[in-house]
Amino acid sequence: MKIYYVYILKCSDKSYYTGITSNLTRRITEHKLGKHADSYTYKRRPIRLEFYAEFTNVDLAIQTEKQIKKWSRAKKEALIKNEFEKLPNLAKKKFNTP
Template structure:
């Protein structure tokens, strides 16, 4: 059984990057070294790994990555900071009157 990882990086420009990989150590090296020069993180280095989660099903990991990528910055920060109780409230859309 291969472990997959969903991870969040905080970039030097204060943005977040969410990705999925089966080798987190290798992927971090690739981000740090700009191994893929056209990658989102290459011009935004240095990057810091601020969150990761392990999955035994790559399909589920990919689904979770796609879900997190759609989240607001506030919701991503709640996840990064371990404030899991805040996640449902941050998912609610705010309607202006």
């Protein structure tokens, strides 16, 4: 059974990068070494792995990666800190009242 990983990296500029891979160790090493000069993380090294989740279903892994990429910084940080109870409230849109 093949395992897929969705991961979040924290970059040197404090931004987050979310990705997917079937070999987490190799992919993190590639990010750290700057193997791909056109990648988001290349000029934002050093990077640090903040979170990862394992999947056996590649379609679910891809769906999860796309979902996390759309999340706000606060929501990603709640996930990283295992503060799952905060996720629903962080998903709600905030409206300004006059």
